[in-house]
Amino acid sequence: MLDLGVIVVGAELGRLFADHGAEVIKVENRAFPDGSRQNRSGGEISESFAWGHRNKSSLGLNLRDPRGQAIFLRLAASADVVLSNFKPGTMESLGLGYDELARVNPGIIVADSSAFGSTGPWSRRLGYGPLVRATAGLSKLWRYPDLPDGFCDAITIYPDHVAARVSAVAVLALLLRRRRTGRGGTVSAAQIETIFYQMGVGLAEEYLRPGSVHAEGNDRRGDAPRGLFACAGDDEWCVVDVNAGGDGDGTFGRLADVVGEPRWRDDPRFATAAGRDAHRTEINAVVGRWTAARTPAQAARRLQEHGVPAGQMLRVHELPADPQLAARRLLVEQDQPQLPPPLLTLGGAAHYRGVADPLVGPAPLVAEHTRELAERLLGLSPAEVDELVAAGVLEAPRTAPPVP
Secondary structure, eight states: OEEOOOTTHHHHHHHHHHTTTOOOEEEEOTTSOOGGGOOTTOOSOOHHHHHHSTTOEEEEEOTTSHHHHHHHHHHHTTOSEEEEOSSTTHHHHTTOSHHHHHHHOTTOEEEEEESSOSSSTTTTOOOOHHHHHHHHTHHHHSBOTTOTTOBOOSSOOTTHHHHHHHHHHHHHHHHHHHHHHOOOEEEEEEHHHHHHHHTHHHHHHHHHSTTOOOOOTTBOSSSSSEEEEEOSSSSOEEEEETTTTSOHHHHHHHHHHHTTOGGGGGOGGGSSHHHHHHTHHHHHHHHHHHHHTSOHHHHHHHHHHTTOOEEEOOOGGGGGGOHHHHHTTOEEEEOOTTSOSOEEEEOOSSOOSSSOOOOOOOOOOTTTTHHHHHHHHHOOOHHHHHHHHHTTSEEOOOSSOOOO
């Protein structure tokens, strides 16, 4: 795979394949560095880059030079897949669009990802996560209902990881088709459409009942209690949702016993989800007093023991010690020589009997493997590589820190 992906969604798509043994070559250039390589310390590599590009190799190549474009086409002639997430039209402007790649390799599969898709009047618009989420209407839902301007959209990177997995499934489908037909093809993912798909139920509901979909904050409607409750301690919380198990009536009765309100079982106001929703203020006040006397772990454990869906809030630094996540091997150590150990990274999102766990090798430095790849895949001699490096067509790894 020739991987031109950058930042999150681009990195993630290639990594999903590299994790399971594909040879994924990150094609990059110091003049236009991947934004995820940037870090505050000015070091050679960042944690973000290490997570997104583990198990890959790096080829330093100047695609703005005709000789660099020719080298890329030579590599594409024997490649299986080309990945990118530039603004639509960028690859074509470099002479490396699907038509050009298919001429040298009819079986090539080309996958691209962009904010609004590769076709239509918005296809050439620049877009990044927050802009796409706002355009989809999602940002308006990510706020507290009593704070119209209090949008909670500062640090998330949704839907990058989801869009990358959608693209990965599509690439696999084309690889399977190619086994039967020999034909390649294209995959083009739009981040906004990924959001729309996951908002599908809400969009349909809003179409049928305009005004019915609105910001709920941490207190979901439709039943009660369904929200976030303060616990003992400073900024400690627990989520309780009687509706999560699909049996709100039975769950509510069990919750009533736990919080010391068995009379709720026979209260006709609370006999249905709609009734509980109408009296959510009273219910939430009682549940809130009960959780406030317990730590999040104590509250969640007690409720779960009585069949009430509940979960304690965990901070990032608490995740490695969580026994469930440890048992599932969600976080594993990655060997990244430039970063202090342990660098914890995502393990397998699923476990299989016949598929090995993901590899967790290091991410490459810029152009770390240029010479080896040029000699092995292009058949260039060391002298020819040196000549192309001197001409600025290829890039070699730095042997010393750059001069300021």
